[in-house]
Amino acid sequence: MVKKTSSKTTSNPSSISPLLSRPGGFIGGKWVLKGEQTFDVRNPATGELLAKLPVMGVKETEAAIAVAAETVRQATPSLEARAGWLFKIVQLLKENREDLARIITLEQGKPLDESRGEIDYAVGFFQFFGDNIEVLRERRIAGPIRGCCWTVHHRPAGVVGLITPWNFPLAMLAKKLAAAIGAGCASVVKPASMTPLTCVALWSLLERIDLPKGCANLVLGSSSTIGEVIFRDDRVRLISFTGSTEVGRLIFAQSANSLKRLSLELGGNAPFIVFDDAAIEQAVNALIANKFRCAGQTCVSANRVYVHRDIHAAFTEALVERVKQIKVGNGLEPDTKIGPLINRESFRKVSKHVSDALRHGAKRVAGTAPVEPKQDWGFFFPPTVLTGAKPEMLAFREETFGPVISMATFRTEKEAIAAANSTQYGLASFVFTKDQARVERMAASLYFGHMAVNSGVSPTPEAPFGGFKQSGMGREGGIEGLLEFCEPQSVAMAND
Ligand code: NAP
Ligand code: MG
Numbered sequence: 054m055v056k057k058t059s060s061k062t063t064s065n066p067s068s069i070s071p072l073l074s075r076p077g078g079f080i081g082g083k084w085v086l087k088g089e090q091t092f093d094v095r096n097p098a099t100g101e102l103l104a105k106l107p108v109m110g111v112k113e114t115e116a117a118i119a120v121a122a123e124t125v126r127q128a129t130p131s132l133e134a135r136a137g138w139l140f141k142i143v144q145l146l147k148e149n150r151e152d153l154a155r156i157i158t159l160e161q162g163k164p165l166d167e168s169r170g171e172i173d174y175a176v177g178f179f180q181f182f183g184d185n186i187e188v189l190r191e192r193r194i195a196g197p198i199r200g201c202c203w204t205v206h207h208r209p210a211g212v213v214g215l216i217t218p219w220n221f222p223l224a225m226l227a228k229k230l231a232a233a234i235g236a237g238c239a240s241v242v243k244p245a246s247m248t249p250l251t252c253v254a255l256w257s258l259l260e261r262i263d264l265p266k267g268c269a270n271l272v273l274g275s276s277s278t279i280g281e282v283i284f285r286d287d288r289v290r291l292i293s294f295t296g297s298t299e300v301g302r303l304i305f306a307q308s309a310n311s312l313k314r315l316s317l318e319l320g321g322n323a324p325f326i327v328f329d330d331a332a333i334e335q336a337v338n339a340l341i342a343n344k345f346r347c348a349g350q351t352c353v354s355a356n357r358v359y360v361h362r363d364i365h366a367a368f369t370e371a372l373v374e375r376v377k378q379i380k381v382g383n384g385l386e387p388d389t390k391i392g393p394l395i396n397r398e399s400f401r402k403v404s405k406h407v408s409d410a411l412r413h414g415a416k417r418v419a420g421t422a423p424v425e426p427k428q429d430w431g432f433f434f435p436p437t438v439l440t441g442a443k444p445e446m447l448a449f450r451e452e453t454f455g456p457v458i459s460m461a462t463f464r465t466e467k468e469a470i471a472a473a474n475s476t477q478y479g480l481a482s483f484v485f486t487k488d489q490a491r492v493e494r495m496a497a498s499l500y501f502g503h504m505a506v507n508s509g510v511s512p513t514p515e516a517p518f519g520g521f522k523q524s525g526m527g528r529e530g531g532i533e534g535l536l537e538f539c540e541p542q543s544v545a546m547a548n549d
Contacts, residue, residue: 064093066104069159070152072254076104078113078273079256081120082266085113088274094250097162097393098383100430104250108274114241114282117270121212121239122288124267129209129237132186138234138264139183145258146176153254157222158384160248162392163347165384175227177514182235182535189236189539202546207539209237210314211290214283216243216276216304218296219395220350222251228514228529229293229316230269236538241270241289243279245296247395280304287311291538294318295352298478298523316527316537318352318519320452321480323501324473325355328466329363331485331507337371339483339509340458345379345436346511348391349456350399352524353481353503353511357442357449359469362462365440369418369460373438376419376458381433391456393432400425400432403455406448407437410459413446415439420457444475452478466491470498479521483509502528 066073077086088107095102146153154168161168194203213233217225222244233240244252256271272279283289284307293316294304301319308315325343327336344355360368384392394400404423411417420437434455442449442459449459463469473482482501486492492506500521503512512518517531527537 064102064104066250069103070156070254072149072152072257073104073156073250075257076250076253077107078109079260079269079271080113080117081270085109088113092246092274094160094247095430096159097247097395097430097432098385100428103159104253106249106253106273109272110274110278111282113274114272114279115286117241117272118212118283118286118288120267121241121270124239124265125209125211125237127265130265132189135235135237136183136186138262139179139186139231141262142179142231142234142259143176143183145261146172146179149254149258153223153251155385156250156254157248158392160250161219161222162395163384164389164392165387167346168384171221171224174514175224178227178231178530181514181530182231185532185535186235188532188535197548199545200548202548204544204546206542206544207236207536208542210538210540211238212241212288213238213291213293213538214241214243214289216280216283216292216294216296217245219245219248220347222248223255225295226252226255228534232529232535232538234264234268235535238291238538239265239268239270241272241283243272243276243283246273246276249273281307284308284313285311290314291316293527293529293537301525316519316529317525318527318529319480319523319525320478321352321354321520321524322356322450322452322476322478323353323481323483324499325358325483326463326469326473326485326495327358327360327364327368328469328484328486328488328491329361330487331364332487333364333368333371335507336485337368337375339485339507340372341375341379343483343509343511344458345391345456348394348434349403350395350454351511352452354452354454355483355509356452356459357473358458358460359463359472360460362464365460365462369438369440372458373419376436376438379436381436391433391436393430394434394455395432397425397429397432399454400434403434403453403457406446406451406453406455406459407439407457409447410439410442413443415441415443415446415448415459444472450476466494470495474498474500477523480519480524481505481511
């Protein structure tokens with residue numbers, strides 16, 4: 054949601070980084086620096102005004118789609134050319150790592166080290182798709198079959214609409230944009246309004262390479278206005294979206310008329326299951342790294358922690374000890390481990406999950422009562438551990454998206470599997486056990502697109518990632534993530 058402003062306060066984003074010297078959108082190879090209105094981008098830790106950006110609307114979105122459509126009408130660039138662009142982007146991201154990391158921390162709030170990690174993760178997608186571009190080479194099927202010689206071609210899906218969230222301003226786009234460029238598509242990108250500066254910086258890098266003029270377009274402004282144009286336009290053949298399940302459903306409905314292909318990476322409600330034979334310290338370390346990354350605002354964040362009742366006391370003691378030492382603050386300060394939540398709405402949601410849990414009998418064993426700030430920034434949430442969580446609590450039913458660990462106990466493997474699967478979501482899951490046979494049973498029984506064993510590891514560019522059930526459709530990363538942006542075409546040629 055953009056809050057349009059006409060306040061006189063000026064900002065100078067180029068003082069943050071030369072990559073922000075043209076604060077605006079980008080259509081058909083040209084910057085769009087003016088709109089009828091502007092919107093503010095602020096540092097969620099300090100409230101500092103970082104930039105005023107133009108609100109683009111129907112006209113600009115249509116122009117972006119038109120230039121993208123024109124680009125895909127041209128001859129599809131060779132695989133070599135596409136891989137070449139991907140590798141150039143890798144190079145530019147690496148060279149500008151520090152500037153980009155600072156921009157991410159300034160607009161998103163996460164600790165600087167996490168921002169650096171996000172850039173490395175984003176680089177991985179451009180590198181992986183570049184390295185694996187050969188999977189798109191035309192394939193001849195052994196034959197003849199039915200009197201014909203058959204070949205399979207991976208054609209670009211066409212114009213693609215890419216809509217990204219605020220928790221990973223670079224990485225969530227990198228997954229999509231790298232695949233789109235690799236597949237030969239042209240993109241219309243709409244970043245989250247709270248974190249658009251990372252994209253502005255990225256486009257100032259993209260501008261330096263020889264991408265076709267309409268290949269990557271950046272549109273800033275109101276999501277519903279821009280979204281509607283993208284969803285309704287028949288020339289846009291695929292939408293790739295990461296964000297809430299609620300908006301995912303809306304995209305599904307609004308794109309129905311033009312029967313677009315959809316790649317939706319939506320919410321999760323990740324179970325984190327610790328069996329009695331697990332290494333407790335390993336599980337605690339993994340939980341802390343997984344849960345407090347990005348202040349708990351990630352779709353793979355452990356939302357329901359199930360610990361075997363025989364080790365529950367020891368596990369809780371070790372966990373609480375660690376959680377009490379975690380420093381919350383401005384992401385630019387070196388020892389900060391948790392930055393602010395993105396906004397008041399998030400703060401209220403996380404607070405509500407905690408108060409609802411306490412009302413239903415949970416115990417707060419780490420963390421203090423959250424105090425909502427009066428001003429519109431600094432939504433720092435105390436890292437919290439709750440025991441005695443129950444299935445009916447909000448914290449177990451919905452994604453908390455904050456630094457709150459909610460724990461319950463279990464007795465049997467069967468019980469753990471049933472509890473873990475008792476959700477409409479199916480994105481990430483985590484299992485801790487030393488029993489290999491159990492690992493295999495769990496992997497076959499858990500309906501989640503990602504399962505980590507004895508590790509809190511999150512997705513990687515080399516492997517497909519995406520949701521079962523209402524966590525979405527389609528995959529990002531891996532060969533599958535590249536094929537997502539292609540239309541396979543079979544050509545059958547008569548032998549004579
Ligand atoms: P959201 O509303 O789904 O926002 C994600 C993206 O969708 C942003 O770019 C947003 O743009 C855009 N958007 C919102 N409404 C739209 C519409 N009607 N048409 C087209 N685009 C639209 O997510 P949120 O409200 O920021 O967060 C709410 C919850 O979503 C979180 O608590 C979490 O559960 C979930 N979430 C999940 C992920 C994930 O990684 N899977 C990421 C973020 C949020 P604007 O910013 O301009 O509104
Ligand atoms: Mg929303």
